[in-house]
Amino acid sequence: MNTTVISKRINNLSLIELRGVNKVYGMGGAAMHALRDIDLRIDQGEFVAVMGPSGSGKSTCMNILGCLDTPTGGAYLFKGVDVGNLSRDQRALLRRNYLGFVFQGYNLLNRTSALENVELPLIYRGIPADERRMSALKALEAVGLKGWESHTPGELSGGQQQRVAIARAIVTAPKVLLADEPTGNLDSTHSREIMELLTSFNSERSITIVMVTHEPDMAAYARRIIRFFDGVIDLEKQKE
Amino acid sequence: MLWETILLALREIRRNVLRSSLTVLGIVIGVAAVITMVTLGGGATVQVSEQIASLGSNLLMITPGQRIGMGQRSAAAAFDVDDAEAIARDISSVSAVAPSSSQGVTVVFGNENWSTKVTGIDGQYFKVRNWTIESGREFASSELRAGKAVCILGATVRRELFGGQDPLGSKIRIENVSCQIIGILEAKGQSTMGTDRDDLILIPLRTFQRRIAGNQDIGLIQISVRDGASTDKVKQDIEQLMRVRRHISPSEDDNFSVRDMKEIAKMLTGTTKVLTALLGAVAAVSLLVGGIGIMNIMLVSVTERTREIGIRLAIGALTREVLMQFLVEAIVLSSFGGLFGIVLALTASVWLARVLQVPFVFNSGIVVIAFFFSAAVGVIFGYFPARQAARMDPIEALRHE
Numbered sequence: 001m002n003t004t005v006i007s008k009r010i011n012n013l014s015l016i017e018l019r020g021v022n023k024v025y026g027m028g029g030a031a032m033h034a035l036r037d038i039d040l041r042i043d044q045g046e047f048v049a050v051m052g053p054s055g056s057g058k059s060t061c062m063n064i065l066g067c068l069d070t071p072t073g074g075a076y077l078f079k080g081v082d083v084g085n086l087s088r089d090q091r092a093l094l095r096r097n098y099l100g101f102v103f104q105g106y107n108l109l110n111r112t113s114a115l116e117n118v119e120l121p122l123i124y125r126g127i128p129a130d131e132r133r134m135s136a137l138k139a140l141e142a143v144g145l146k147g148w149e150s151h152t153p154g155e156l157s158g159g160q161q162q163r164v165a166i167a168r169a170i171v172t173a174p175k176v177l178l179a180d181e182p183t184g185n186l187d188s189t190h191s192r193e194i195m196e197l198l199t200s201f202n203s204e205r206s207i208t209i210v211m212v213t214h215e216p217d218m219a220a221y222a223r224r225i226i227r228f229f230d231g232v233i234d235l236e237k238q239k240e
Numbered sequence: 241m242l243w244e245t246i247l248l249a250l251r252e253i254r255r256n257v258l259r260s261s262l263t264v265l266g267i268v269i270g271v272a273a274v275i276t277m278v279t280l281g282g283g284a285t286v287q288v289s290e291q292i293a294s295l296g297s298n299l300l301m302i303t304p305g306q307r308i309g310m311g312q313r314s315a316a317a318a319f320d321v322d323d324a325e326a327i328a329r330d331i332s333s334v335s336a337v338a339p340s341s342s343q344g345v346t347v348v349f350g351n352e353n354w355s356t357k358v359t360g361i362d363g364q365y366f367k368v369r370n371w372t373i374e375s376g377r378e379f380a381s382s383e384l385r386a387g388k389a390v391c392i393l394g395a396t397v398r399r400e401l402f403g404g405q406d407p408l409g410s411k412i413r414i415e416n417v418s419c420q421i422i423g424i425l426e427a428k429g430q431s432t433m434g435t436d437r438d439d440l441i442l443i444p445l446r447t448f449q450r451r452i453a454g455n456q457d458i459g460l461i462q463i464s465v466r467d468g469a470s471t472d473k474v475k476q477d478i479e480q481l482m483r484v485r486r487h488i489s490p491s492e493d494d495n496f497s498v499r500d501m502k503e504i505a506k507m508l509t510g511t512t513k514v515l516t517a518l519l520g521a522v523a524a525v526s527l528l529v530g531g532i533g534i535m536n537i538m539l540v541s542v543t544e545r546t547r548e549i550g551i552r553l554a555i556g557a558l559t560r561e562v563l564m565q566f567l568v569e570a571i572v573l574s575s576f577g578g579l580f581g582i583v584l585a586l587t588a589s590v591w592l593a594r595v596l597q598v599p600f601v602f603n604s605g606i607v608v609i610a611f612f613f614s615a616a617v618g619v620i621f622g623y624f625p626a627r628q629a630a631r632m633d634p635i636e637a638l639r640h641e
Contacts, residue, residue, distance in 0.1 A: 095556040
């Protein structure tokens, strides 16, 4: 690690910082260590791919990064705030204001139009209806779904559904976009389209992206790759 | 945000129209039943008190014999005209005394005949019973004194015997007495007990005694107490007078009874009020059952929409917001049920009031109460499912298939 990087990290507080994070499920003899003493820093604007076999702790780590779960030991600092000390509702507000989620299974609301799906997070932010509509239309255009606004998830292909999900995640201009195997259900052509979208949001809007993936092809889009194994980070690779 | 939540609830309800309508059916029926029962009961109460008022609330009725049970009375000697005269003479604060006697008879006019009741009366009967003559005239005092064969018909008898014809001046045969019709009574309609109060013929008391009954008996003395005078006082005075006149020793019970219309009025309206409350309460139970139906469906809905709840929580919905979403949905559902119930109840009440011949008395109080009660049912029975939704773990909820 060279000195410029260190000084940069001291001057600018990291966006995301895990300090000795542990996550233990169960108690006593049945206790299962999902994460062991994880230290991790992610800065504003990074594109990080998280890899590792299933059961290696990467999903647990994503849940903690997404403020959906809290560590049993250690600290998770988001913009310097210890998430472990926040209440359930405070974490919900943190997700609402700073995070965007993209899931493997898209997780759109059924029988609800693409536009309404994208508007959903704006409703919770209390944005007025017409402003909400404008932003949602823009987000859908940004993911290349102009003209598909009134279609429900059932009427869209997998790739299109995932693009709606991405539009929903970026419509609030989040600090971090957490993607859990976003291309897991897609063929290679659609996967590449999705990755290009994510890359463009990362570079053009400097949205920090943390993405779990199994596929090295997809991980190659990221500038940094972290590999989990048995609850610890066993490999960290920075692309030049 | 609340408006958004209501819109969301409406969309969710519209998405499942059939299920939603079946869910609220319990509330609809409950609300409709409560309002209908209370409205009809209110109508019946009004009818009873109106009818009693039409009899005159300062009316006292003296009958021979004592009531010894439901509809049974002990046998006792009838009154005679002297008893009535004694009351008029000796009791103060009496404005009118009307002795009368009745008998069931068959009357004949041309080819028509009709079974009815003939009542022998004297002049003050009209005043005491609040009867008015629609056409023709009352009995002249000379006719009453001489016992002339003249009669006044009730509206029902007139309709049955004469149809559309004008009966004034015609002669009808009562038993074997030929009587000239001199007047028609204004219709009073049905009584609360379901008897037709217009099914009667009035003739002079003397005519009745001589030519129909063949005795001097009087079956009923009705008395109007002067306005402002105490009915209880008059009642006591009459009881004392009659005991003397009927030679009842102090150890014996009365062999007659004096009844106050106010008491009867109170008793009858009291009964209808209790019945109304009882029916309303039974109907309210169905509202409760309707509420349980809503809770059931809301629980199913929460389970079905676990993933949706997960998505909302992940996106940043607060516990309170998810709770509100499902609570508002339950309240909107039950309020819709309440509204439909009100519409149904008003339609049913108007129709039933006509069929049962009670007046339709709109009770805005019960409509408002029933509506808010239905909304409250939504709050109470929607809370538990809503809390279940709000307390979900977003990670678990998102994993739910």
